[in-house]
Amino acid sequence: MRCIKCKKEAEVRLRSPKVGFCSEHFLEYFLRQVERAVKKFKMLSPGQKVLVAVSGGKDSIVLWDAILSLGYEAEGLHIDLGLGEYSEASRDACLQFARNNGTKLYVVSFPANTRKSIAEIARNARLPNCSVCGVIRRHLMNILAEATGHRVVATGHNLDDEAAALLGNILNWQTGYLARQHPHLPAYGRYFPARIKPLVRLSEREILSYCRLRGLNYYEGRCPFARGASSLVYKRIIEELEEEMPGTKHRFLFGFLKEERKRFVITSLEMKECRICHHPTTSEVCVFCRLMQKAGIEPNLPYNPEIFTPESVLESTGERRD
């Protein structure tokens, strides 16, 4: 197969549409897809400042790289969840990217502030680890965005993630989640920054190709909690469907976003202010504060981040990974 643009030997082959690209034109195609998502869903205005939530995995590292390549001002935020080796390696990957690209990175450690682990909090609340972790990450993202003067937070969710989440929400008719599933959730009040997903048009395979061609390092480890997660089942299923009927992921997700999502949107939901943290919520006390109370943690901790400027990043990582 040859590159559809310049007829050189193809470096990357896409399945749907069935085309090949040389290295240069694949990267061009990739960034164009990011830009298309940004424009289509009105995620950012030209040159707007964005806080990239980086886990250190391939998706968020690629997101940060692509957003910077497109000329946006993009600082990183890494939330350290205290999961041992997994968290250390994740954090290192973020620091390395920040250093290599001369960008600022905020690192906030949840257990360093609370002295409790996610697993303990989940046990206390009798909830799955992944749900608790999701609530905590979102809350910390919101706090840190506010503290660092950002109105937009970008996350690395890709086409596979979004199609799989949609499948799960549909199979279980989680209509509340369906209403809120969108690549751009607008900002709300002082404490909810806009949340955007600029990689929503790109599949996991395309992201891996981008990583390879750009020579990006990322941490390949999988979260120790993820084993048995239903999200992994949905991802496998979506991938099988894509194998059998190329284009299914895209058709399913974008068909939903274009016409069907509005059927699930509830306009009558009344937003209140959490009595404790003042973040928007639909109940008296938000889910995060309720979790903290159950675990005997003061909900309004300061969560001061470590700030790695290009210079300090250089010091903190030394020569370890280059």
Place this chain on the structure above:
Amino acid sequence: MRCIKCKKEAEVRLRSPKVGFCSEHFLEYFLRQVERAVKKFKMLSPGQKVLVAVSGGKDSIVLWDAILSLGYEAEGLHIDLGLGEYSEASRDACLQFARNNGTKLYVVSFPANTRKSIAEIARNARLPNCSVCGVIRRHLMNILAEATGHRVVATGHNLDDEAAALLGNILNWQTGYLARQHPHLPAYGRYFPARIKPLVRLSEREILSYCRLRGLNYYEGRCPFARGASSLVYKRIIEELEEEMPGTKHRFLFGFLKEERKRFVITSLEMKECRICHHPTTSEVCVFCRLMQKAGIEPNLPYNPEIFTPESVLESTGERRD
């Protein structure tokens, strides 16, 4: 595992809910599920006469048996689509059941009336065989119901069929089909009988167990057109999901029927009368008549069925299969 009712050794084990049944109590459970579907979706009033569309496969044979066991008056309708050996064996299975149960069976042959094959008509219309076959079967079902004085036609669609169809319709956002997917589509005018699916609560596995325990013969062959059909992919996928998360099929389908389907129902669709056959349609000429015209077939053929009364069935099948 033991029978949940009488503690005898279990003959059948269900996965969701995880219970066992002895032979007697499984059959009781099975018929109760059929009765529940019939009542819940107001399919039939007590003792009502119903025309069972029988292909000769396990689902429709079980349906016919269950409906008779529940005390309804149920005649059979078999549509012969002229697919060689497959059609002959299918027809034989229907005749055998009719004879064994002393019930009336109508058999109508599509190609005997039209002298054209499904494949030819599909080629002419540039449509997939399965779509064309579906249109023809539905039209013949409606014609024969009217001709034989039936207002209700029952089909053997089971839980797996319905969940898989729902998945396919959702993945491709076929919202027109979503609006019409229901175990009981009410009668409309003279030519549309009600269409009911009394096996909608029962899985393929449960139907196979019922067949085995009741000693029912059916034709196991698969339609020669079915190979590569996307419906088979969706069924496989639904089964995989059920394996991983027992109860998914039921939750997905009945969640849809209970709350979500109404989001897709369009009330503004104007029904007309087909200029040629006078059946209800949304366009000037219905899909069936358009297909026939394209293939050079007179749309209003009489389609007189062969009628097998208990006595004639006995003659026509001889001693071949008992």
